[in-house]
Amino acid sequence: MTTVALDTGVGPLLRDWRRQRRVSQLELALRADSSARHISFIETGRARPSEEMVLRLAEHLEVPVRERNALLLSAGYAPRYPETMLDDPSMGALHEGINQLLRGYEPYPALVVDGRYDVVAANSGIAMLMQGLPERLLAPPLNAMRLTLHPSGLAPRIRNFREWRGHLLHQMQRQLALARSDSLRELYEEVAAYPFPATAQDRDRDEKAPVPVPRFALPMQIEHEGRVLSFLSSISTFNTPMDVTVAELAIETFLPADPATVTYLRSLTA
Template identity: 80%
Template sequence: MAIVASGAAVPPTAPDGKGIGPLLRGWREQRRVSQLELALRAGSSARHISFIETGRSRPSEEMVLRLAEHLDVPVRERNALLLAAGYAPHYPETPLGDPSMDALREGMERLIQGYEPYPALVVDATYHVLAANRGIAMLLEGVLESLLTPPLNAMRLTLHPQGLAPRIRNHREWRDHLLAQMDRQIALHRSEPLRALYEEVAAYPVPDPDPERAEDGEHLAPAPYFALPMQIEHEGRLLSFISSISTFNTPMDVTVAELAIETFLPADPATGKYLQSLVP
């Protein structure tokens, strides 16, 4: 599956007309950092930080970026802080289909294709699937057609009762893991679209355990002690995967900052052997 453009871009938090102060204070309190601690990190003074937050002082563009860095503010929201302080956004948001992104797109496509026969995909900040390899396509066989209509969403595909959910043998544990992952991201990014997605998928009904499967529990692959596996049925087989998520270091573009590459590694020898048998 070639890399495609995601849905509409998520705008940065709109300044409320009160300047940078309330936004900065909100991020500082969310990170549980005192004015003094932030000042020491940024090479400033607690008095100056207080003046910025109360609107008595307008920080320089450099100071806004320095404070945002020390508060680990996401790139998109750093632009919002700059706008609130009266400056132009510092980080561009280049569409993934732009010619300047050719090298990035081609690199990600080679990466996930080279990972075959193991599953791998690329998602954006709200889990829209931008690219997926044949390993992912294999797992999606039998999923409700409407869920496969672009834009595909990895969380919907996984947790929807007509998606992968009925085939995930340890669904409750995997669901808890995914919801906790989204919850951490919401706390970090303060993203309303991500929160709306969380509320949607968290409301999906949880499939009841199949009594026959419960009695057949000895066939479940043992969970590796080092990571929670996703155990999923495929054509009468039980496949077991552990996942890894990669992001880009020091991104200078909003689009790049919000990309994630998720790869699935066989969690047991039987899964690895079966996937290797699919290679022509």
């Protein structure tokens, strides 16, 4: 994804972000130590905000880092945040830290995805869950959403697929509300249109199929070699990122949700 400066000016863009966040001009002015009159002048193009003001308003509106660059360009300033490839030498410490984290979480599954859910790193626990999947789904770039929801992917193995699918699509909808990404919108429309696997439809008709779930969180219940493994998902991001690539990284770890899953995974490394 690239940063594109729109020719509508920074004012309308800031106004759109403010309305999307459901913040009034007065409330934004109080947060940014400004005045409602000045915010109004910026939004209508009667005043040109300073670079510092653009960044301050973007911070209080929780504008994603990539979109902050677009705001700066629209206001006539240079982008503030670089977008560095993960294999760049300057990212060596980050890359090694991520790999150590993933290895340290084994035998439990864990992976790292970018802003479009393309997998940039994964551990052996994820590889275990992907055993036997078609090669065409495993060809790079490997996409976590496509891999999970495709009827030839993990979908037929997920016992509570209807609930898990709803959770993932809702997660993507929340992300689309925070960031304007055509590629993410295209991915959402693609995976949302996938047909349900026949196994999921069969389970909907079979009242005895579902496995009891914890009440505190929705697990992913997935079949593996004749047994059902249950995982709780946790997602972590980096605080105060100063690089677009880092800002869009998410580390997802899968914590065993029942003793049987813990016992089985530990037996794999015994």
